Amino acid sequence: MVVSERRLSLPNNPITGIVLAIPGYFAGVWLGTLFGLDDDQNTGIILGYLFATAAFLIGIGFLNYPLERLFGWQVTPVTDPAENTGIGRFFRLSLDHKVIGIQYLVTILIMLLFGGIGAMLIRTSLLVPDSTITPPGNYISLIGLHAVMMIFITSAVIVGPFGNYLVPLMIGARRMAFPRLEALSFWVVPPAAVILAAATFWGGFPTGWTGYPPLSVQAGQGMDSYIVGFALIAVALVTSGINMLATIIGLRAPGMTWTRLPMFVWGIFTTSILGLLAAPVLAAALIMLAMDRTVNTSFFLASNGGSNYLWENLFWFFGHPEVYIFILPAFGIIMEIVPHFARKPLWGYRTGVVGLFGVALLSWFVWQHHLFVSGIAPVLRPFYMLSTELISIPTGIIFLVVLGTLWRARVWFTVPMLFCMGFLFNFLIGGISGVYLSDVPTDVTLHGSYFSMAHFHYTIMGGEIFALMAAAYYWLPKMTGKMLSPTIGRIHFWWMFIAFNSTFFPLFIVGLLNMPRRVAAYNPDLVGLNRWVTISAYFLFGSMLVFAGNLIYSWFFVARPAVANPWHARSLEWQVPTPVPAANFDRVPVIVAGPYEYGIPNARPVADLGGIVGATGGG
C-alpha cells in the first residue's frame, strides 16, 4: 500500500489545547442550552466541559494518529528518538513511557499542593468551634473539593509516575503496549483537575466526594464539575488499566516468568485489574446522575420512582475497590524495597502475591459496609461485616511477608527504608482501626465521626503517601539522574512521621468523643484537641515543603549525578544506565534469575543484558 508523505503538522502542545478548549467550552454550552431540558443550564455546562476536554485533547495532538491512519498519510512513529531530548518533551504529547511518568509526577505534585492547601483551610476553619472562619456552606464545599482532588491524586499517584516509568524497565520491555493509550490516561488528568477546580466558580458542591443523591441531583452547577471531572478520572483508570495489564501480560522479556516478576509489578497488575473493572461502574453511575440532572430521568430520585440506594450501591461497588487501587501499589512498593535494603530474599514471594490477589478479590464483596447505617436490610449486614473482616487476612499476610523479610536482617536504614518502616507503623494503626469500623455495632456508633476520618487518613496518607515517599527517594535517582540529599531526606521523614501521627492520632479520640465529619461547628469542649490537630497539620504541610525543598536543592543546586545503581539492587531497572536510554535496552534482556536473591551463594545475575551495565550478583 502506498503511504502518502503528507502528515498533520499542527503545533500540538498544551497552549494549542487551551486555545481550542475555550471555544470548545462555549460551543458545548451553546449546544446544551439550545437542546437542554433543564432550567439550570446543567446540560450546557456538562457539554461545555466535555467539548472543552475533547478540544484540548485534539490540540495536544490525539486526533493526528487516527486521522493519519484513516487517510493513509504518513504515521507518526511510536518511538521517535528525536522527541527524547530537551525539556520541551515534557510539555507535549509523548509516547515515551519515561516522559509520561515524569509528566504524571509533576502534575500530581502540583495537584497535591492544591489538595494540601485545601486541607490547611479546613483545619484553619476548625481552629474555632463556631464556624466563624468559614461559613457552613463554604466549609462543605471545601471538604468536597479537598476530598475529590485527593481521590484524583491518590488514584494515580503511584501508578501514574512510577508505574508508567518503571514497569517496562522492570519487565525488560522497551515500551508500553499502547503508548497512545498511556498518553491519553495522563492527558485527561489535567482537564479533570481544572474542571473540578472550576466548581468553585459555581459555588462548589455540597455532597463531599460520595455525591449522594438526592442532594447531588438537586445541587447547583458545581455538581457538574464533580460529574465530568470524576468521569475523566474513570477514563484514565480504564485506559491505564488496559495498558498496564497488556504490557505485563504481553511484553515481558524472555525468562521473565510470573514467579520472577518484581513485587511492584504485581502491585500494579492487581491495581490495574481493579481500575479496569471498577471505573466503568463509576462512569455508568455518573452518566445516570448527569441524566437525572439534565434530561429528567429519575434513576436516583425516590419521588419519581428511582432510588438513592441505587447510587449508593453503584458508587461503593466502585468506591471500595478504589480504596485498594490506592493501597495495592503501596504494598507492592514496600515488598519491592524492603528486600533490597534487608539484603535478604523476599520471605514468601508467592504468599505475598496471593496476598495481593486476595485483597483484590475480596475488595469486590465488601462495598455495603459503607451502608451499614443507611437503612439497608439488616439481614445483609453480617455478610458484609464478615467479608470486610476477611480482608484483614490477606493484608496480614502481606505484613507477615515484609516482617519475615526483616527478621534477623542487617537492615540498611536508607531514607526509602525509613519511609517503609513508617508505612508499616501507620498502616498497622489504619488497618486495625478499619477492623473496628467493619464491625456493625461499633460502626453504628463511629460511622460519620472523625474516627473513620482518622482511619482512612492513616491508610491513605500514612500508608500510600509514605509508600510514595519511599518510592520517590528510591527511584527518583534513576528517573531524574540526580541523587536526593539523604540528610534532608532523614529530616523530612522524621518531621513528616511525627507531624502525621500528631495530626491524625488525636482525631481517633475526637471521633470517639462524637465529633461528626463534614460539620464546621463542633462542641467547644473539643477545641483544645482540634487546635492541637490544626497546629500539627501545619507542621505536616511544612514537612511536604521540606520534601519540595529537597527536590529543588538536590536537582538544581547540588545536582549530584546518580550512578546507575546507587543501592546495589538486583532488580532489572537498576541494571540499565542512568539516565535511561531512549529505548531502555540495547537488546532485549534475557532474565535468568529472580530480583530478590540476595545473600544466596552463587546467585546468578538477574539478567543477561548484553553488557550494557552488567547485572549485580547482589548479596
Next chain:
Amino acid sequence: MAVRTRAYEADAAAAAALDTRLAGIGTWLFLAADLFFFVAWWFAFFYLRALNNHQDWKAQGIGPPSKGYGAIVLVLALATAITYFLGSRQATMAFLFRLLTPVAVFSRVTRCGTWDSA
C-alpha cells in the same frame, strides 16, 4: 508465557505479529471493562424494577426523557458498524473507505469507542 519481545527488534513482520497479539489482549481487556459498564446499567434496570412496588416509576405528570437521545445513539452505533464493515474491505473499496472516514471518526469519538493499538 512471555511474549518473545526480541521479535520487535528483529523484523517488521514479527513486530506486526507482536502488535496484533497486544491488540488482541487489549481488546479482551476492553471487553471486560465494557461488560462492567453495561452490567451497571442492567443492575440499575433490575434494581429499580424490583423496587417499583407502587408503580410510580415513570410517574404521570413528570416529563419523560426525550427518545431523541436514544435514537441518536442508535444511529451512531449503526453508522459505526456499517463504516467498520466497509472500512474492513479497504483493499477493494479504498475510495469509499476514505469517503466514510469522517463518519467513522465522529461516531467512534462520540461513542467513546476504543482507541488505537499503537
